[in-house]
Amino acid sequence: MANDKKMVEQITSMDEDFAKWYTDICKKAELIDYTSVKGCMVIRPYGYAIWELIQKNLDTRFKETGHENVYMPMFIPESLLNKEKEHVEGFAPEVAWVTHGGSEPLTERICVRPTSETLFCEHYANVVKSYRDLPKLYNQWCSVVRWEKTTRPFLRSREFLWQEGHTIHATADEAKEETIRMLNCYADFHEQDLAIPVIKGRKTESDKFAGAEATYAIEALMHDGKALQAGTSHYFGDGFAKAFDIKYTDKENKLVHPFQTSWGVTTRMIGGLIMTHGDNNGLVLPPAVAPIQVVIIPVQQQKEGVLDAAYALRDRLKGQFRVKVDDSDNSPGWKFSEYEMKGVPLRIEIGPRDIADNKCVTVQRHNREKNFDSLENIEQVVADRLEEVRQGMYEKALANRTARTYACTSIDEIKDALANNGEGFVKAMWCGEEACEDQVKDATGVASRCIPFEQEQLSDRCVCCGKPAKHMVYWAIAY
Amino acid sequence: MANDKKMVEQITSMDEDFAKWYTDICKKAELIDYTSVKGCMVIRPYGYAIWELIQKNLDTRFKETGHENVYMPMFIPESLLNKEKEHVEGFAPEVAWVTHGGSEPLTERICVRPTSETLFCEHYANVVKSYRDLPKLYNQWCSVVRWEKTTRPFLRSREFLWQEGHTIHATADEAKEETIRMLNCYADFHEQDLAIPVIKGRKTESDKFAGAEATYAIEALMHDGKALQAGTSHYFGDGFAKAFDIKYTDKENKLVHPFQTSWGVTTRMIGGLIMTHGDNNGLVLPPAVAPIQVVIIPVQQQKEGVLDAAYALRDRLKGQFRVKVDDSDNSPGWKFSEYEMKGVPLRIEIGPRDIADNKCVTVQRHNREKNFDSLENIEQVVADRLEEVRQGMYEKALANRTARTYACTSIDEIKDALANNGEGFVKAMWCGEEACEDQVKDATGVASRCIPFEQEQLSDRCVCCGKPAKHMVYWAIAY
Numbered sequence: 001m002a003n004d005k006k007m008v009e010q011i012t013s014m015d016e017d018f019a020k021w022y023t024d025i026c027k028k029a030e031l032i033d034y035t036s037v038k039g040c041m042v043i044r045p046y047g048y049a050i051w052e053l054i055q056k057n058l059d060t061r062f063k064e065t066g067h068e069n070v071y072m073p074m075f076i077p078e079s080l081l082n083k084e085k086e087h088v089e090g091f092a093p094e095v096a097w098v099t100h101g102g103s104e105p106l107t108e109r110i111c112v113r114p115t116s117e118t119l120f121c122e123h124y125a126n127v128v129k130s131y132r133d134l135p136k137l138y139n140q141w142c143s144v145v146r147w148e149k150t151t152r153p154f155l156r157s158r159e160f161l162w163q164e165g166h167t168i169h170a171t172a173d174e175a176k177e178e179t180i181r182m183l184n185c186y187a188d189f190h191e192q193d194l195a196i197p198v199i200k201g202r203k204t205e206s207d208k209f210a211g212a213e214a215t216y217a218i219e220a221l222m223h224d225g226k227a228l229q230a231g232t233s234h235y236f237g238d239g240f241a242k243a244f245d246i247k248y249t250d251k252e253n254k255l256v257h258p259f260q261t262s263w264g265v266t267t268r269m270i271g272g273l274i275m276t277h278g279d280n281n282g283l284v285l286p287p288a289v290a291p292i293q294v295v296i297i298p299v300q301q302q303k304e305g306v307l308d309a310a311y312a313l314r315d316r317l318k319g320q321f322r323v324k325v326d327d328s329d330n331s332p333g334w335k336f337s338e339y340e341m342k343g344v345p346l347r348i349e350i351g352p353r354d355i356a357d358n359k360c361v362t363v364q365r366h367n368r369e370k371n372f373d374s375l376e377n378i379e380q381v382v383a384d385r386l387e388e389v390r391q392g393m394y395e396k397a398l399a400n401r402t403a404r405t406y407a408c409t410s411i412d413e414i415k416d417a418l419a420n421n422g423e424g425f426v427k428a429m430w431c432g433e434e435a436c437e438d439q440v441k442d443a444t445g446v447a448s449r450c451i452p453f454e455q456e457q458l459s460d461r462c463v464c465c466g467k468p469a470k471h472m473v474y475w476a477i478a479y
Numbered sequence: 480m481a482n483d484k485k486m487v488e489q490i491t492s493m494d495e496d497f498a499k500w501y502t503d504i505c506k507k508a509e510l511i512d513y514t515s516v517k518g519c520m521v522i523r524p525y526g527y528a529i530w531e532l533i534q535k536n537l538d539t540r541f542k543e544t545g546h547e548n549v550y551m552p553m554f555i556p557e558s559l560l561n562k563e564k565e566h567v568e569g570f571a572p573e574v575a576w577v578t579h580g581g582s583e584p585l586t587e588r589i590c591v592r593p594t595s596e597t598l599f600c601e602h603y604a605n606v607v608k609s610y611r612d613l614p615k616l617y618n619q620w621c622s623v624v625r626w627e628k629t630t631r632p633f634l635r636s637r638e639f640l641w642q643e644g645h646t647i648h649a650t651a652d653e654a655k656e657e658t659i660r661m662l663n664c665y666a667d668f669h670e671q672d673l674a675i676p677v678i679k680g681r682k683t684e685s686d687k688f689a690g691a692e693a694t695y696a697i698e699a700l701m702h703d704g705k706a707l708q709a710g711t712s713h714y715f716g717d718g719f720a721k722a723f724d725i726k727y728t729d730k731e732n733k734l735v736h737p738f739q740t741s742w743g744v745t746t747r748m749i750g751g752l753i754m755t756h757g758d759n760n761g762l763v764l765p766p767a768v769a770p771i772q773v774v775i776i777p778v779q780q781q782k783e784g785v786l787d788a789a790y791a792l793r794d795r796l797k798g799q800f801r802v803k804v805d806d807s808d809n810s811p812g813w814k815f816s817e818y819e820m821k822g823v824p825l826r827i828e829i830g831p832r833d834i835a836d837n838k839c840v841t842v843q844r845h846n847r848e849k850n851f852d853s854l855e856n857i858e859q860v861v862a863d864r865l866e867e868v869r870q871g872m873y874e875k876a877l878a879n880r881t882a883r884t885y886a887c888t889s890i891d892e893i894k895d896a897l898a899n900n901g902e903g904f905v906k907a908m909w910c911g912e913e914a915c916e917d918q919v920k921d922a923t924g925v926a927s928r929c930i931p932f933e934q935e936q937l938s939d940r941c942v943c944c945g946k947p948a949k950h951m952v953y954w955a956i957a958y
Contacts, residue, residue, distance in 0.1 A: 033602055033605055033606065035551075035552055035598065035601060035602070036556055036558075036559055036601060037552040037554045037555070037556060037559075037589065037598075040552035040553075040554060041552070042549065042550070042551055042552070042598075042602050043549060043550040044549055045547035045548065045549055045617070048547075048548050048549050048550055049547070049548070051550075052548065068524035068527075068528070069524065069527050069528070069531065070521065070522060070523055070524055070527050071521070071522040071527055071530075071622075071640060072514075072521055073514055073516040073519035073520070073521070073638055074519075074553075074591075074622055074624070074638055075516045075519060075575075075638070076516070077515055077516060079515075080515055080516075092581075093581045093582065094580075094581050095580075095581065096554075096577045096579070096580050097577060097578065097579040097580075098575045098576060098577050098578075098591065099576065099577075099578045099579065100575070100576040100578065101573075101574075101575050101576075101626035101637075102571075102572045102573050102574065102626050103572065110516065112553075112577065112591070119514065119516075119521075122514060122515060123512055123514070123521050126512055127512065127523075138524070142622070143550075143553055143621070145553070147580035147581050158580075159552055159553055159554070161550065
């Protein structure tokens with residue numbers, strides 16, 4: 001296994017330098033390449049294949065709940081962006097401005113969309129006239145641009161890929177239901193398919209989306225104890241409808257404003273996968289989004305019958321799984337570490353002795369557990385092993401989160417917990433005042449992440465000011 | 480059928496004003512909406528569903544031939560765009576320039592990609608080092624921007640959706656093969672799935688892609704006799720590789736330049752579908768890309784058993800086809816014209832008498848042919864009817880092209896043919912000189928579309944100068 005060690009040495013240890021470990025994986029697992037466009041990246045075939053699987057899974061979920069895809073322009077004229085006051089204040093400082101078409105200056109500058117509420121609103125004002133036109137449940141897959149100062153692959157880049165759902169409803173209740181439905185959709189996708197446990201909750205006032213009445217989020221804890229906001233869902237009330245003059249005739253023949261939502265997840269989820277599941281051997285992918293779910297490595301492949309057995313095994317599995325045989329002339333050891341780096345959830349080794357015994361060796365990526373499995377019923381065995389991987393990955397991530405979640409009732413307890421146990425989620429009571437929110441952050445470094453739906457009564461006092469507490473809040477240092 | 484007439488009156492007749500008929504269909508079939516972003520459009524759910532079906536079909540074809548998807552930045556720094564001389568000259572006049580990020584001016588302006596050769600080349604220079612790294616067969620689905628002066632939905636817009644394949648090969652022969660393979664892929668997709676007959680050929684020198692050694696195209700003839708370039712495939716030789724310093728070590732351990740291709744099709748194909756197949760009742764969609772392939776219209780739906788029979792029929796068909804029951808309280812006549820406008824290939828009417836007879840009425844959209852079909856084996860009947868539609872649509876389009884293709888041996892013959900028979904394809908011999916190409920256009924209005932692979936010897940003299948002819952060329956007025 002000399003080659004194996006060599007591969008492993010190529011990436012920085014996560015305990016030594018987590019940030020460098022992260023970018024090493026992005027590069028060595030061939031997820032991305034840098035470009036001469038500052039803050040933008042190439043998503044390479046292996047990285048993009050993960051995104052395609054994420055897209056396909058979510059798109060199916062969206063369509064099953066009645067959503068339709070559309071495509072809006074990538075540009076927003078400045079005057080359109082300016083229509084909703086809070087919205088423009090939130091986004092204008094970080095948009096890219098187009099000022100020239102060819103050699104001609106534009107009469108009005110246009111920005112590259114940082115998000116598309118304004119465009120959807122303009123369209124809804126055109127097409128929503130009667131209660132019969134409602135609801136409209138639209139989604140868009142596209143890229144957006146936010147001119148960030150510091151960038152990191154997947155986590156924060158000037159351009160990123162995402163989906164943005166934009167819906168419009170006759171009543172506030174319907175819109176609120178939609179907001180929560182889609183938050184639950186994201187949570188379910190993360191927990192079931194990405195094997196990432198998440199906290200569902202509401203953002204505090206200071207952390208709301210620009211123009212929203214309420215912002216909900218799912219928050220995940222990364223291996224290093226930092227939090228990642230993994231998806232958001234916003235309830236807009238009728239604020240945008242008023243700003244964009246969207247009105248419809250209701251059943252009583254009155255002209256009224258409808259209610260709106262928006263919700264999105266991004267390529268940032270790939271960063272979340274890396275930092276939740278990855279280890280010092282590279283990426284670890286959950287089966288649902290692994291471009292290769294099973295890699296078959298022939299052992300002593302020059303011996304008669306070995307490659308044929310590997311191909312026969314592949315042919316048995318390929319209808320059900322994304323499976324690959326690596327029959328290249330690299331050594332088995334090289335191949336083992338290559339597919340560990342790529343995070344392939346299940347490796348099957350098959351050599352002359354295995355073939356004689358009608359067996360193979362299966363190795364699970366996330367815990368390196370090795371089993372001698374019969375080839376008799378290998379389709380079912382592989383399905384079972386992959387399900388074990390999915391569950392095992394989820395439990396491992398949950399164990400990390402549990403070990404790194406600290407219930408605290410004073411600022412000093414927060415400081416101690418972080419100092420003694422490392423970064424993580426802090427659960428603490430809060431009075432609801434922004435001043436206390438700021439003070440907790442200044443004193444301890446952790447910021448409010450969300451007011452979780454699952455509330456606990458840790459005490460009846462705000463962790464900061466000692467006045468009566470309104471909510472339990474999750475706090476953390478976030479990506 | 481009073482309602483039917485009313486719907487039909489809503490669109491301009493194609494014989495009266497083809498351009499207005501076209502935009503009427505775009506709007507009334509709910510394919511697009513206009514926006515305040517000049518030259519950009521909203522692709523509405525029905526239009527986008529067509530695009531998704533096109534994407535899925537082509538993406539499967541690309542992957543079956545070994546291509547992988549990637550994502551490149553949407554921005555190109557000016558210095559990168561400038562690296563290949565012909566390429567920048569071709570595109571710089573029509574790019575959108577970003578000059579500011581937030582409130583800060585950029586140190587170097589960047590353009591929104593009009594096409595991504597430069598970005599792919601930069602990436603290939605990073606990752607192609609050895610003959611073992613070749614070929615790379617990459618594709619990207621994205622939107623691009625070209626700052627056009629005059630725009631029309633789908634046909635010419637400032638932003639459009641497309642795929643751009645970019646491949647890099649060890650040898651010129653391999654790259655040339657790839658260029659033709661993908662042209663054939665486009666042609667097959669158009670003829671088999673879009674039911675649009677196409678001419679495959681090479682562009683003349685004056686009409687090549689900026690930076691290409693050779694450009695190939697498929698050309699289709701629209702209902703009005705104008706040509707539409709429906710897809711292009713370019714062979715670059717090693718020109719880009721030299722400009723971007725892409726080198727690899729070959730098997731003899733020499734450092735050499737690789738060879739490249741690119742190829743693309745766009746949302747323009749939706750414009751091609753409208754103008755090839757559409758009629759005065761609206762859109763006509765081929766089954767392969769119809770979001771609804773079969774619409775079931777209950778007749779006398781208030782009578783007992785009618786809606787149940789319609790739902791039962793839907794349930795029998797839905798595993799195999801994209802099928803919808805319209806059980807709204809609109810009249811059958813209104814529904815007939817609604818789904819004719821939307822171009823649904825097959826309508827099934829089912830009423831009390833049909834149910835009693837274990838029959839239904841099927842109506843094919845493209846020729847309005849009506850059949851009384853048994854419900855006994857309706858799954859197979861629907862499959863057969865849809866195949867008839869596909870073939871019928873292709874033959875109808877081919878008949879239009881044949882009737883509007885004129886073989887001419889003199890400028891006067893071209894003028895006469897166009898004057899007497901209307902716009903169409905002109906086949907005429909050409910000496911290969913750009914001067915003659917220009918002169919034909921000036922004298923007759925038709926421009927060279929391509930030098931078709933299937934050559935005919937109409938005469939041995941150039942239609943313009945009378946000198947020895949090198950090629951037969953297709954000429955037309957193009958969109």
